[in-house]
Amino acid sequence: MPRFDYQAPTDLKEAIALLSGGATALAGGTDLMVKMKRGLARPHQVVSLQRIEGLKEIVVSANGVARIGALTTMAEIARHPLLSRNSLLALTEGANSVGGALIRNRATVGGNIVNARPCADTVAPLLALGANLIIDGPGGRRTRPIEGFITGPGKTSLLAGEILVAVEIPPPEGSGSCYIKITRRAVMEITIAGCAVSAALERDGRTIRQVRMALTSVASTPLVVEGLEKRFAGRVADDAALQEAAAMARQSAHPIDDHRAPAEYRSEVIEVIARRALRLALERAGGGKRK
Ligand SMILES: Cc1cc2nc3c(=O)[nH]c(=O)nc-3n(C[C@H](O)[C@H](O)[C@H](O)COP(=O)(O)OP(=O)(O)OC[C@H]3O[C@@H](n4cnc5c(N)ncnc54)[C@H](O)[C@@H]3O)c2cc1C
The missing domain is CATH 3.30.465.10 (Uridine Diphospho-n-acetylenolpyruvylglucosamine Reductase; domain 3)
Incomplete structure (x- = not known):
């Protein structure tokens, strides 16, 4: 590990001043320390944010x-x-x-x-x-x-x-949400594909009032499935709607091949988990099961 200066201010303004001078922020260190050990980051000064009041509430x-x-x-x-x-x-x-x-x-x-x-x-x-x-x-x-x-x-x-x-x-207004991800083993694994959904139902318990979906590990950044909210607000949450939404998730994805999974697998699996995640979020919106 290269040598570096370490500061742990208790004041936010002081931390901002140090960072403005070119220092690097440190929170839990689970990414930064790994990068520093591998020589991928070489900060001359590291500023821990841990002692600043109000950042953990x-x-x-x-x-x-x-x-x-x-x-x-x-x-x-x-x-x-x-x-x-x-x-x-x-x-x-x-x-x-x-x-x-x-x-x-x-x-x-x-x-x-x-x-x-x-x-x-x-x-x-x-x-x-x-x-x-x-x-x-x-x-x-x-x-x-x-x-x-x-x-x-x-x-x-x-x-x-x-x-x-x-x-x-923002206030959830009677919605339900969930996150489903695919990994090669249950813990200590980087996500191959993940899908988060937040959805709300109308009073009839069947009609979608609002829905947002976002995806992990299927593009260069986590992304929102565009157009979903407009397309499904006011639609009955039946199997056809769920399948259509899942297909939109697949179309939004631009995965790459890497050592964890080929792009083709990611495309297949994102459609499957998008459908599952939407169903679960809607069940939760209706006050239903937690998993
Ligand atoms: C073994 C292992 C397994 C992991 N598994 C997963 C996993 O399954 N899923 C997953 O998502 N991640 C995983 N990670 C990655 C990592 O744990 C997360 O990304 C973690 O949330 C990073 O937070 P941190 O507090 O450790 O950040 P740090 O390492 O302290 O900082 C990360 C970066 O963010 C900057 N930074 C941190 N906080 C702030 C702030 N408040 N303001 C401005 N800049 C800031 C730092 O300067 C640095 O560049 C894993 C890491 C390890 C080592």
Whole structure:
């Protein structure tokens, strides 16, 4: 491991000043430390965000917005009672599927987002849930949708000196959500293909009111299945609709071959899990089963 200067400020402004000077942010270190050990990242100064107050809280405000601090670990998200509602299960399932127990105790949601890998297991859930990112930096605080934040593998629209402070999920309004992923074994595996869905039903319990779907590991970034919401709002959630939505997921995917799976397999399997995920999210929207 190359030598580096280490700072652990307790003040957000101080951290922003250090990052503006060219330092690298450190959260749980499960991505950054691996890169540093392999010589893929050589920061001269590392700034831990762990001691900054307020970056680890999970709160749901009176208007139903769930706010999750960027330094919240996957384990904390997976077991938090405020996030165990049917509407937010996509996120808890995504967090609970990351690595193994040791990794989940270190890995943060902010690190998962900013690391910007196509296989990031909390990003598709947050895309499906229509999450916003709260970002602080030299130019002040800003809020932006998570959609479009990741611009390529390992690339985001974060500006120099900026810190991802929190993720906000809008009120779910009676929806259900889920995240299903395919891996070669149950734990400590990178996702071959994943699908997150957030859906809501009309009062009749059959007609789709709202639906969003996002995919993992089938393109250069996690992606939203475009046009789904428009096409299915007002449609009865029957087998034909589920199949049509699954076919749209397959069409949105642009997978590559790698050592985990060939592109063709990813295309096949994304259609299968998209159908399953949509069915499960709709069941949950109707108050039904959790898995
Ligand atoms: C064995 C193993 C298994 C894994 N399995 C999975 C898996 O199944 N699914 C999955 O999605 N990931 C997996 N990962 C990857 C990793 O655990 C996650 O991406 C993790 O969420 C990264 O968070 P972190 O806090 O460790 O980030 P760090 O490593 O600390 O940081 C990652 C990057 O984000 C930047 N950063 C972090 N936080 C902020 C912030 N708040 N503001 C600005 N920049 C920030 C850092 O500068 C760095 O560039 C695995 C990793 C390992 C080592």
